[in-house]
Amino acid sequence: MDNYLESIKKQFLYYKKLGEQAIAQLSDEDIFWQYNEESNSIATIVNHLSGNMLSRFTDFLTSDGEKPWRNRDAEFEIHAGGREALMNNWDKGWGCLMSAINQLDNKDLSIIIYIRNDGHTVTEALNRQLAHYPYHIGQIVFIAKMRKNEEWKTLSIARNKSTDYNAQKFSNEKGKRHFTDDL
Numbered sequence: 001m002d003n004y005l006e007s008i009k010k011q012f013l014y015y016k017k018l019g020e021q022a023i024a025q026l027s028d029e030d031i032f033w034q035y036n037e038e039s040n041s042i043a044t045i046v047n048h049l050s051g052n053m054l055s056r057f058t059d060f061l062t063s064d065g066e067k068p069w070r071n072r073d074a075e076f077e078i079h080a081g082g083r084e085a086l087m088n089n090w091d092k093g094w095g096c097l098m099s100a101i102n103q104l105d106n107k108d109l110s111i112i113i114y115i116r117n118d119g120h121t122v123t124e125a126l127n128r129q130l131a132h133y134p135y136h137i138g139q140i141v142f143i144a145k146m147r148k149n150e151e152w153k154t155l156s157i158a159r160n161k162s163t164d165y166n167a168q169k170f171s172n173e174k175g176k177r178h179f180t181d182d183l
Contacts, residue, residue: 004109007178008126009101014180015137016094019046021155022137022144028083030147040076042143043086045136048075050093056115056129057100061108065115065125101126 023031023042034041040048051072056065109123120128145152157165 004123005101005104005106008130009098010178010180011130012094012097012101012133015134018155019090019137019140022141023087025148025151025153026144030144031083031086032078033143033147035143040139041078042140043079044076045140046086046090047079048072049133049136050089051075052129052132053093053097056125057096060100060103061111061113061122064117065113097129 023046026042031042034044051070052075055067055070055072058067104122109121111122112119113122113125114120115125115128141155
């Protein structure tokens with residue numbers, strides 16, 4: 001567990017970066033676009049992620065992760081506002097998450113915290129969110145890819161470039177490192 005907290009920080013920041021790189025490729029119209037009435041726009045997903053992060057990680061070790069002030073249903077309503085307001089909301093959520101994680105040390109990982117009265121160790125709670133947030137980041141990337149179509153700039157290994165990427169990776173000495181270190 002010595003590297004768990006550093007690893008999870010890097011993982012969260014990697015997914016934050018993917019979301020931001022996808023959103024950066026889009027017009028304001030694209031960010032608020034919905035496939036249909038039952039689908040979420042990227043803006044809605046951003047509002048949900050931020051609301052979840054603020055609720056889960058405010059007073060992380062001392063209060064239930066589902067705060068009484070959170071209005072989860074409102075996160076899924078269509079909101080007015082532009083890119084700047086949306087990205088401020090995004091930054092506020094991620095800032096809360098990273099601040100909470102930065103205050104943790106290894107002895108905290110087995111503390112029991114609660115989300116809707118369900119007990120989780122800190123490790124379990126972090127893993128829960130590390131599954132939840134990339135799920136939604138994947139939705140953001142997918143919507144962005146659809147909106148950009150042939151103008152999409154890939155966020156990972158480009159098509160037909162796996163051999164080149166692998167050659168570059170295997171040209172390095174074997175060593176312990178996080179996959180995000182060279183991104």
